[in-house]
Amino acid sequence: MPFSNKTIIITGGAKGIGEGCARVFHRENGNIAILDVDEDAGKLLAGELGERARFYKCDISNEKQVKKTIGQVVVDFGAVDVLVNNAGILIYASVTQTSEEQWDRTLDVNVKGAFFCAKYAIPEMQKRGKGVVVNMSSVQAFVTQQNVAAYATSKSALIGLTRSIAVEYAPEIRSVAICPGGVDTPLNREAFSQSPDPDLVRQETIDLHLVERMAEQEEIGELAAFVASDKGSFITGQPIRIDGGIGIRVAGSKKS
Numbered sequence: 421m422p423f424s425n426k427t428i429i430i431t432g433g434a435k436g437i438g439e440g441c442a443r444v445f446h447r448e449n450g451n452i453a454i455l456d457v458d459e460d461a462g463k464l465l466a467g468e469l470g471e472r473a474r475f476y477k478c479d480i481s482n483e484k485q486v487k488k489t490i491g492q493v494v495v496d497f498g499a500v501d502v503l504v505n506n507a508g509i510l511i512y513a514s515v516t517q518t519s520e521e522q523w524d525r526t527l528d529v530n531v532k533g534a535f536f537c538a539k540y541a542i543p544e545m546q547k548r549g550k551g552v553v554v555n556m557s558s559v560q561a562f563v564t565q566q567n568v569a570a571y572a573t574s575k576s577a578l579i580g581l582t583r584s585i586a587v588e589y590a591p592e593i594r595s596v597a598i599c600p601g602g603v604d605t606p607l608n609r610e611a612f613s614q615s616p617d618p619d620l621v622r623q624e625t626i627d628l629h630l631v632e633r634m635a636e637q638e639e640i641g642e643l644a645a646f647v648a649s650d651k652g653s654f655i656t657g658q659p660i661r662i663d664g665g666i667g668i669r670v671a672g673s674k675k676s
């Protein structure tokens with residue numbers, strides 16, 4: 421099994437894509453450290469996974485909490501082999517509507533949080549002589565829409581962080597950015613529910629994808645596990661899109 425005796429830290433691992441990652445890496449025999457601010461969901465998932473899974477309450481935008489938590493993961497599991505920087509938030513606002521507070525919170529969680537986790541996980545990987553940092557970016561780093569200014573900026577920044585980690589710590593440590601299209605998660609379901617017609621917005625989101633559906637959480641987890649495994653060992657410094665073909669159709673073109 422690819423992750424036997426390996427420890428995988430998954431931020432935002434309590435729900436959504438992070439949960440999908442936790443389930444896949446656990447199935448592949450890894451030790452799972454779920455870092456999240458949602459204590460109820462995190463404990464529930466760790467309890468369900470059982471052996472080899474633990475929940476750690478940690479706000480990744482707080483450097484002291486990240487340092488302490490990663491230290492505790494090493495005490496509990498003995499090492500850090502893979503970091504999945506997945507936790508992220510999305511605030512809907514245009515450039516002129518975004519408050520400084522909204523901008524800072526988005527960048528603090530989505531970018532600074534990933535930086536803090538990498539800062540404290542990489543030295544642990546170096547002790548093992550090997551490691552992988554997977555950053556959950558988004559297709560929004562390449563194609564975007566109105567009213568997600570801070571989010572799209574943060575997801576683009578993660579690709580820069582991915583390159584920096586890959587260049588600075590090669591060949592022992594690799595870093596890969598995963599860029600999903602629409603995934604059926606609490607984040608999206610919450611966004612749809614705020615619209616006057618949630619079913620319509622959901623269908624419009626589905627219609628953006630050539631494959632005519634959104635991704636399941638574990639599909640993203642499967643890609644994360646592949647790039648983090650030895651099978652993905654020739655991949656580093658790159659963003660990989662897993663997006664159902666979103667954004668490649670010429671506007672106005674129709675199926676023949």
Ligand SMILES: NC(=O)c1ccc[n+]([C@@H]2O[C@H](COP(=O)([O-])OP(=O)(O)OC[C@H]3O[C@@H](n4cnc5c(N)ncnc54)[C@H](O)[C@@H]3O)[C@@H](O)[C@H]2O)c1
Binds near residue numbers: 607
């Ligand atoms: N859902 C999508 O369509 C989609 C598409 C592309 C990229 N992504 C990215 O994937 C990641 C996960 O998205 P999701 O849809 O599963 O979101 P989600 O809201 O369903 O889950 C995110 C998890 O992160 C946790 N979290 C939030 N802030 C945190 C913090 N400061 N510290 C620790 N944990 C925190 C939440 O409690 C939650 O459990 C995000 O980075 C998101 O930008 C999502």
